[in-house]
Amino acid sequence: MVAHAARLIDTCRARGLTLSIAESCTGGLVSGLITAVPGASLVLERSLVTYRDSAKTALLGVAESLLLDRGAVSREVAEAMVRGVQAGSQTGLAAATTGYAGPDAPADGQPVGRVFIATLRRGQAPVVAKYDFGDPGRERVQLRAVAETIALLTTAAGQ
DSSP states (O other): OHHHHHHHHHHHHHHTOOEEEEESTTTTHHHHHHHTSTTGGGTEEEEEEOOSHHHHHHHHOOOHHHHHHHOSSSHHHHHHHHHHHHHHHTOSEEEEEEEOOOSSOOTTSOOTTEEEEEEEETTSOOEEEEEEOOSSOHHHHHHHHHHHHHHHHHHHHHO
């Protein structure tokens, strides 16, 4: 996966893009992978782990009413998270992750392994992807979410 992160960094550098990330279910694994690549400091401006709803509200400006109405693991919250991290950083490219990694099933009836990943390139509409990874275990859900986030960011950077 480090090779994929290196390709993301190269693409961002070639396009003059800086990057910001807001992570919930991945708990910093996306930014950890990116910072494992030499030269990441030329691209990654900031990364926030906003695991609890209160952090999403305080650091990203996600409305409490949205969290109550739609739930933290939703298309709408992923979009609000990516908008919030990009607005706070003024980067050209941003991503946000939110999901249920397990092992416990969420109380709202959604399945373990459901993840929403949002990307936003400045001047374009946000893109939100929904994944149902199943329940292969917490670590595998998180790693799959990291891989998909890097892939989506690389695609957005190349546009």
